Amino acid sequence: MNDKNNKNSIIRLFNVSKRFGGKLALKNITLDIQQGEFIFISGPSGAGKSTLLKILYLADNIFEGQVLIDGMNLSRISSSKLPVLRRRFGIVFQDFKLIPTRTVYENIALVLEAAGKKTSFIKKKSCRY
Amino acid sequence: MTHFLKRALADIRSNKFLNLITIITISLSILVVSVFLLFFENAGRVIESWNQGGRAMIYLKEEFNADMLPQLKAKINSLGDIDAMVYISKAKALDTLKKNMASQTTFLKTLKENPLPDALEIKIRSYNNFQEVQTLVQNIKAIDIVDDIEYGQGWLGKFLKIFNLFKITGYAMCGFFFLMALFITANTVRLAFYSRKLEVEIMRLVGATETFIKAPFYIEGLIQGFLGGILGLGALLITYMMVSSGITQSLASYVYLDIQFLSVKMVMFIIFSSTFLGWFGCYLSLKQIFK
Numbered sequence A: 001m002n003d004k005n006n007k008n009s010i011i012r013l014f015n016v017s018k019r020f021g022g023k024l025a026l027k028n029i030t031l032d033i034q035q036g037e038f039i040f041i042s043g044p045s046g047a048g049k050s051t052l053l054k055i056l057y058l059a060d061n062i063f064e065g066q067v068l069i070d071g072m073n074l075s076r077i078s079s080s081k082l083p084v085l086r087r088r089f090g091i092v093f094q095d096f097k098l099i100p101t102r103t104v105y106e107n108i109a110l111v112l113e114a115a116g117k118k119t120s121f122i123k124k125k126s127c128r129y
Numbered sequence B: 001m002t003h004f005l006k007r008a009l010a011d012i013r014s015n016k017f018l019n020l021i022t023i024i025t026i027s028l029s030i031l032v033v034s035v036f037l038l039f040f041e042n043a044g045r046v047i048e049s050w051n052q053g054g055r056a057m058i059y060l061k062e063e064f065n066a067d068m069l070p071q072l073k074a075k076i077n078s079l080g081d082i083d084a085m086v087y088i089s090k091a092k093a094l095d096t097l098k099k100n101m102a103s104q105t106t107f108l109k110t111l112k113e114n115p116l117p118d119a120l121e122i123k124i125r126s127y128n129n130f131q132e133v134q135t136l137v138q139n140i141k142a143i144d145i146v147d148d149i150e151y152g153q154g155w156l157g158k159f160l161k162i163f164n165l166f167k168i169t170g171y172a173m174c175g176f177f178f179l180m181a182l183f184i185t186a187n188t189v190r191l192a193f194y195s196r197k198l199e200v201e202i203m204r205l206v207g208a209t210e211t212f213i214k215a216p217f218y219i220e221g222l223i224q225g226f227l228g229g230i231l232g233l234g235a236l237l238i239t240y241m242m243v244s245s246g247i248t249q250s251l252a253s254y255v256y257l258d259i260q261f262l263s264v265k266m267v268m269f270i271i272f273s274s275t276f277l278g279w280f281g282c283y284l285s286l287k288q289i290f291k
C-alpha cells in the first residue's frame, strides 16, 4: 500500500484495529490513499476486507486507532456531520442492500430521499437511465 | 413533510392489523379514562349544587331575646362567609306553622304556650371544601346562646368520603390504562421499526439524518394517538347519548340531575393527551432502539 507523501491524501489510517469480542479482525492497519488513486485490497475470506470497508464507509464506528477521511478524523467528527459525509460516498454493497418489496424506482429514489432532495429532482434524476 | 406523512401512512397500511389493534387499545383506554372524567365532572357539579343551597337553621336557647340579635348576627358573620341571615322569631314560626297546617289549627289552638324556639335561618356561601363548611357549622354551634344547628352535614360528609375513595380508585385505573396504552404504542412502533430495518439501515448508510429516519415513526405514533383519542371519545359520546337520556328520564323526578357531556376544554385536553401518548410511546421505543 501507498506510503509516499500525504499532500493529497483522501483516506489515512493509523494503527487501526478492530475486535469482535476478544478476537482481532484488523490489527494495526496504517495506510494512506491519495486522491485519484485506484486501490485493491485482497486477501482470503475472513481476512478483514469487509470489516475495513465498513469502518471506511462509516457503518462501524467502534474501533481502535485513527481514521482520517478528507482531513476529518472519524473519532472526533460530531454525529450530526456524519450524514453529510456519508452522502459523498458511492458504495456498491456486498449484499446489494436492495429492498425486495419496493420497486426499482423506489430503491433508487430512497438514496436521494435520504439526502433530502426535492421530489421533483428525485423524479428527474431517478428516471434518467 | 409530505414525505414523512406518506411513509407513515404506508407503514400503517402495511401493518393494518397491528395498527388497528393499537388504535383500538388507545381508544379503549381513552374511553375508560374519559368515562371517569365524565362521571367526576358531573358528580362534582351535582354535589356542588347540593352544597350550594348551604341553608342552615340555627335554633336558639330559651333565654334568647330580640335585644341580643344584633350582637349574635355580628358574631356569626365574623365566623365565616354568610350570604344571608333571616331572624325567625318563635311567634312568627308559629304563625307560619298555623298557615301551613290550616286544617289542624284547632289542635294548635289548644297549645297554651309557644313550644317553638327562636331561630335564625342562614345561607352559607358555598365553599369548595366541605371540611370548611363543617368547621363553620361546629363554630356556630359552640356559641353560648345557640341551642342547635341543623345542616345536612351527616350524610353529605359520609357521601363525600365514599366519593373521594371512588376518585382515588378512578385515578389509579386511569393511570393503569394510560400505561397500558403507552406500552402497546411503544411496542407497535418497535415492530414497525423492525419491519423497516433494512430500509433504515440503507438510509443511514447513504447519509440520512437521524431526524429524517425517525420522523415517520413519530408521525405514526401521533396518528395512532390522535385517532385513538377521537375514537375513544366517539364511543363515549355514543354511550353517553344512549345512557343519559334513559337515566335522566327515570330519575329526574326524584333528584336534581343535570348530566352533561365533557366540556370542550376537556375534550381538547383528552385528544391532546392521547396524541401526546402516541408520541411518547414512540419516543420511548426509539430511545431504546437507538440506545
Ligand SMILES: Nc1ncnc2c1ncn2[C@@H]1O[C@H](COP(=O)(O)OP(=O)(O)O)[C@@H](O)[C@H]1O
Residues within 6 Å of the ligand: A020, A025, A043, A044, A045, A046, A047, A048, A049, A050, A051, A052
Ligand atoms: N459482526 C461480526 N461479529 C463477529 N465477528 C465478525 C463480524 N464481522 C466479521 N467478523 C469476523 O471478522 C473477521 C473478518 O471478517 P470479514 O471482514 O468479513 O472478512 P472478509 O470480508 O475479508 O472475508 C472474520 O474472522 C469474521 O469472522
Ligand SMILES: [Mg+2]
Residues within 6 Å of the ligand: A046, A049, A050, A051, A094
Ligand atoms: Mg467480505
